[in-house]
Amino acid sequence: MNKYFLSLHKLSKSFKDGYEKISVLKNININFEDNKIVSLVGPSGSGKSTLLHLLALLDSPDTGKIIFNNKDLVKSNDEEKTTLRKNDIAIVYQNNNLISDLSAIENIALAYLNKSNDKNKSYLLAEKLLKEFGLSNRMNHYPYQMSGGEQQRVAIARAIINDPKLLFADEPTGNLDHKNTNMILNYLFKLKKNNRLVIIATHNRDLAQKTDLRLTLSDGNVINKS
Numbered sequence: 001m002n003k004y005f006l007s008l009h010k011l012s013k014s015f016k017d018g019y020e021k022i023s024v025l026k027n028i029n030i031n032f033e034d035n036k037i038v039s040l041v042g043p044s045g046s047g048k049s050t051l052l053h054l055l056a057l058l059d060s061p062d063t064g065k066i067i068f069n070n071k072d073l074v075k076s077n078d079e080e081k082t083t084l085r086k087n088d089i090a091i092v093y094q095n096n097n098l099i100s101d102l103s104a105i106e107n108i109a110l111a112y113l114n115k116s117n118d119k120n121k122s123y124l125l126a127e128k129l130l131k132e133f134g135l136s137n138r139m140n141h142y143p144y145q146m147s148g149g150e151q152q153r154v155a156i157a158r159a160i161i162n163d164p165k166l167l168f169a170d171e172p173t174g175n176l177d178h179k180n181t182n183m184i185l186n187y188l189f190k191l192k193k194n195n196r197l198v199i200i201a202t203h204n205r206d207l208a209q210k211t212d213l214r215l216t217l218s219d220g221n222v223i224n225k226s
């Protein structure tokens, strides 16, 4: 029985650039408890997105383990990964990744419909989230009709509609003004509870200061835990 909620063991990831191999993550070892909100900081190019993509099972590490629920998620097959992403794991992408020909409410509801056939409920939940994020008047807008900040809020709503146990957010406030940054942060902090973990990659110092744990990525390693 692993006493941690999520554990990374010797996680490494490199990319090939022509003949050259770029080692982005080198032997990362971190244990996370639940009921925490964690920030991941580090300069641009330090591997924050790469790490979050591994944790969200969007990419595979070269070596290492990601232990969650006493299982090594790296060894999951595609079907298991799909199930985990429906029920337990969600990511807010750095660039939103909203579906361009779906409206705000449709983008959010679709995430719920991936795991349930209850269309009415999916729209009710999506509407509730849009209201909470101050987007009641953007429900039927398409991504191109929304500002970067509005799109980002839709992307966050989409990620949390299934109440994931692990939520990874990749610079979720990167496009937001001060007021919207605070609104999103308040919301992310409300997600902090037992059996849940939120990890946020960010450049925002104020945000990082408020989190339970700050991890600094540098030269492929976590150099600072505070």
Ligand SMILES: Nc1ncnc2c1ncn2[C@@H]1O[C@H](COP(=O)(O)OP(=O)(O)O)[C@@H](O)[C@H]1O
Pocket: 015, 016, 022, 024, 042, 043, 044, 045, 046, 047, 048, 049, 050, 051
């Ligand atoms: N798919 C990829 N192919 C090649 N190199 C990549 C790929 N993804 C990321 N990298 C490289 O990995 C490094 C870390 O990138 P990234 O994780 O996006 O950093 P951060 O999110 O901290 O800015 C960068 O040098 C980037 O160029």
Ligand SMILES: [Mg+2]
Pocket: 048, 049, 050, 094, 170
């Ligand atoms: Mg990034």
